[in-house]
Amino acid sequence: MSDVAKAAGVSAATVSRALRGEPGVSEATRQHVSDVARRMKYAIARDASSLAGGRRYAIAVLTSTVSPLLAGAEGALRQAGYDVLLYVLGDSTSRQRFFDENPLGRRVDGVLLLSMNLTEAESAGLAELAVPTIAIDDNDLRDSVRVAAEHLIALGHRDIALVLADGVDESYDEILVQAGLDVPPEWTVWCSPTVDGGEQVVEVLLDGPRMPTAVISSSGAAAVGIFLRVQRDGRSVPEDVSIVSLDGQEITRVVGLTAVEGAFREQGEHAVADLLTLIRGGEVTPADQPLRLIVRNSTTRVR
Amino acid sequence: MSDVAKAAGVSAATVSRALRGEPGVSEATRQHVSDVARRMKYAIARDASSLAGGRRYAIAVLTSTVSPLLAGAEGALRQAGYDVLLYVLGDSTSRQRFFDENPLGRRVDGVLLLSMNLTEAESAGLAELAVPTIAIDDNDLRDSVRVAAEHLIALGHRDIALVLADGVDESYDEILVQAGLDVPPEWTVWCSPTVDGGEQVVEVLLDGPRMPTAVISSSGAAAVGIFLRVQRDGRSVPEDVSIVSLDGQEITRVVGLTAVEGAFREQGEHAVADLLTLIRGGEVTPADQPLRLIVRNSTTRVR
DNA sequence: CTGTTAGCGCTTTCAG
DNA sequence: CTGAAAGCGCTAACAG
Numbered sequence: 001m002s003d004v005a006k007a008a009g010v011s012a013a014t015v016s017r018a019l020r021g022e023p024g025v026s027e028a029t030r031q032h033v034s035d036v037a038r039r040m041k042y043a044i045a046r047d048a049s050s051l052a053g054g055r056r057y058a059i060a061v062l063t064s065t066v067s068p069l070l071a072g073a074e075g076a077l078r079q080a081g082y083d084v085l086l087y088v089l090g091d092s093t094s095r096q097r098f099f100d101e102n103p104l105g106r107r108v109d110g111v112l113l114l115s116m117n118l119t120e121a122e123s124a125g126l127a128e129l130a131v132p133t134i135a136i137d138d139n140d141l142r143d144s145v146r147v148a149a150e151h152l153i154a155l156g157h158r159d160i161a162l163v164l165a166d167g168v169d170e171s172y173d174e175i176l177v178q179a180g181l182d183v184p185p186e187w188t189v190w191c192s193p194t195v196d197g198g199e200q201v202v203e204v205l206l207d208g209p210r211m212p213t214a215v216i217s218s219s220g221a222a223a224v225g226i227f228l229r230v231q232r233d234g235r236s237v238p239e240d241v242s243i244v245s246l247d248g249q250e251i252t253r254v255v256g257l258t259a260v261e262g263a264f265r266e267q268g269e270h271a272v273a274d275l276l277t278l279i280r281g282g283e284v285t286p287a288d289q290p291l292r293l294i295v296r297n298s299t300t301r302v303r
Numbered sequence: 304m305s306d307v308a309k310a311a312g313v314s315a316a317t318v319s320r321a322l323r324g325e326p327g328v329s330e331a332t333r334q335h336v337s338d339v340a341r342r343m344k345y346a347i348a349r350d351a352s353s354l355a356g357g358r359r360y361a362i363a364v365l366t367s368t369v370s371p372l373l374a375g376a377e378g379a380l381r382q383a384g385y386d387v388l389l390y391v392l393g394d395s396t397s398r399q400r401f402f403d404e405n406p407l408g409r410r411v412d413g414v415l416l417l418s419m420n421l422t423e424a425e426s427a428g429l430a431e432l433a434v435p436t437i438a439i440d441d442n443d444l445r446d447s448v449r450v451a452a453e454h455l456i457a458l459g460h461r462d463i464a465l466v467l468a469d470g471v472d473e474s475y476d477e478i479l480v481q482a483g484l485d486v487p488p489e490w491t492v493w494c495s496p497t498v499d500g501g502e503q504v505v506e507v508l509l510d511g512p513r514m515p516t517a518v519i520s521s522s523g524a525a526a527v528g529i530f531l532r533v534q535r536d537g538r539s540v541p542e543d544v545s546i547v548s549l550d551g552q553e554i555t556r557v558v559g560l561t562a563v564e565g566a567f568r569e570q571g572e573h574a575v576a577d578l579l580t581l582i583r584g585g586e587v588t589p590a591d592q593p594l595r596l597i598v599r600n601s602t603t604r605v606r
Numbered sequence: 607c608t609g610t611t612a613g614c615g616c617t618t619t620c621a622g
Numbered sequence: 623c624t625g626a627a628a629g630c631g632c633t634a635a636c637a638g
Contacts, residue, residue: 001615011625016617026623046410047359048615050350051630061389066374074391086364086389088377107349195553224557250498251554254527304631314609319633329607351631354614 001042008036019044020054046083056109058083059275062098063114064090065193069136072268073112080276082109089116091166099125110134110275114268115141117170132278134271141218144246144260145172147291148216149179151258152242156302158182161212163201163226165193165219187212191222198225202233213302214242220249223257227298238300248294258299262291304345311339322347323357349386359412361386362578365401366417367393368496370552372439375571376415383579385412392419395469402428413437413578417571420444420473435581437574443594444521444549447563448475450594451519451547452482454561459605460545461485464515466504466529468496468522490515494525501528505536516605517545523552526560530601541603551597561602565594 005012010033018025018033025033036042050056059082063070066088074084085108089095099122104111111126113135118126126133145162152160158181162173173183186208191197198221205212217223223245230241237243245252248261274284308315313336321328321336328336353359362385366373369391377387388411392398402425407414414429416438421429429436448465455463461484465475476486489511494500501524508515520526526548533544540546548555551564577587 012615013617013626014624017624020617022617024623029623043406045354045615047350047353048630049617051348051354051632052615052617053630054617056350066369066377071369071391071393074389075397078390078397084389086377086387087381088374090374094378094381103346195557221553228557250524251557254498254531254554255557315631316610316633317608320608323633325633327607332607348631351614352633354616355631355633356614357633 001044004033004037004040004042007040008033016044050107056107057081058085058108059110059112060085060087060104060108061112061114062087062089062116064088064095064116067114069114069268073114073272076269076272077112080272102126102128104129110279112136112271112275132275134275134278136268136271141246142172142175143291144218145175145216147260147293148244148246149176149181151293151295151299152214152216152244153179153181155214155242155299157214157242158302159187159210159212160214160216161187161189161205163198163205163215163217163219163222164188164190165197165222166190184208184210191219193219194221195225195228198222198227199229200225202226202229206233212241214244214299216244216246218246220245220247220252220257220259223247223259223298224251224255227255227257238298239303242299242302244299253294253296256297258296259294260291261294304347307336307340307343307345310343311336319347353410359410360384361388361411362413362415363388363390363407363411364415364417365390365392365419367391367398367419370417372417372571376417376575379572379575380415383575405431407432413582415439415574415578435578437578437581439571439574445475445478446594447521447549448478448519450563450596451549452479452484454596454598454602455517455519455545455547456482456484458517458545458602460517461605462490462513462515463517463519464490464492464508466501466508466518466520466522466525467491467493468500468525469493487511487513494522496522497524498528498531501525501530502532503528505529505532509536515544517547517602519547519549521549523548523550523555523560523562526550526562526601527554527558530558530560541601542606545602545605547602556597556599559600561599562597563594564597 001015002012005015010029014025014029015033018030019037046057059077061073061084077084087098089098102125108131110131111133116135149160160176160181171188173188176183189201189204191201215226217226223243227237227243230237235241243257245257245259248259252259277284304318305315308318317328317332318336321333322340349360362380364376364387380387390401392401405428411434413434414436419438452463463479463484474491476491479486492504492507494504518529520529526546530540530546533540538544546560548560548562551562555562580587
């Protein structure tokens, strides 16, 4: 930086202010400094900036799974000039360890949570960081459940099971109850968000006294597993069991599953934009993202 | 750190040495300092360490796509105490920008490349960083192509097309040529590593004077696209066209495609281990990972 | 084996 | 609006 300062004929402090867009620099000086810096291919050393109490130029992204959403968020953050510190907190071990150690202190300018569904204690831990945080998670899932349920209810279904991916901490059966359905507790089940997980969960669902006529799965891969397993068991989809995925992964499209899209995907960039606004000291109002119900071949009128 | 030093009754330098496992500290002192540090929940400030010329405690992970491999690598790096700086360099725009700007200078202790297939120029750029680099990419793909080709040749196929994902810079038809096959250039084609990409590429392949009897696809999703499109065109798989995927994504399993597994997946952790060895100044010899051919329903004897 | 002394490259008062 | 000086929390070179 002092080289740039020398080349531009100003002090390092002025270079610092100019490059960061701090007020108190004449427009002419700022322009000149910027030009020189660009010419010299100079970039602020983030470590030093951070150490001196300035910005850290880094955002922590905590995600429960590596999804396309992550790619979207990464791109948006990168473009805004932030480093992406990735934490994949899929299983409860790594997750617990993270929140025990709380390793983010004084290291990031903000936190982006992707489908993390924090508990109160976890939220409190992050709050100690005193940096802006944006979460994309269960509120969206909540709406998705509602959209899926409405679709199924319109088709006459009354017996609907809910398959939630590990890491989804809350239950959502109250949404179904609100819709006037009777929801036995054994119809809310958790499984790993994989095809295998979906296959396994079908066994549990078949064990109960009653069989649901429809299943809503938060995970696209699990929905596929359910689809495969139900068929292998000699039942047909959608005639015997309708399936709705709440995640529009490509795999659901290939298999032809009805899905609610929009909850996870497109929100990455939107969330990043909000986060950056917060970091700059602005305010954000949560704008509702439209959810799209894509009806394919895995749902039909109950018989 | 000076607080810890005071509490432990030593100097900051000794704390630094003790905590980093540097030689020149008595085992008793190291133990004592460690205890005090743990009790005070002290952790080295990475920024300051980095600025002072020490380790940076960060590894850049460059990946062309967010895959399960990424999750594996992240976990292994995290466990070793490194931050993961994520760069998703999927499209050529972001990729080019990255290598133009070379933003990693003096910021990471190592680089992990996941399916990046660097060009010479790109490799040279990274080499300037002067930090250990490990790549998981085309060498593995090369072996995969060979395994797939051997399988198809054993089934009597002589007309084999190669579909490579964007970002795969090299062609691999010489592997087929070595196997004694005649490989017209129009049978090596590139497409985006998505179902859509695979569907589109089928059109190109059908345009030529001759139709291949088998297709090898580096991308699992594209393989599925090829599978779907070929069938939609009224041809059957595998009777008219055999398909082998070189990527054992879950989706290929669901659709029932023959695949060569092991090239991309399990190598994440292995690569991280190698990288850490390099960082510590050790040597690594590339150990061959076994590739597994999983024969499913998309390949059969040529008729 | 341990302590002391200089910075690393910034940002931030505080003066001018 | 700009500059000088102090210091962020560490590591490294040098003494002892």
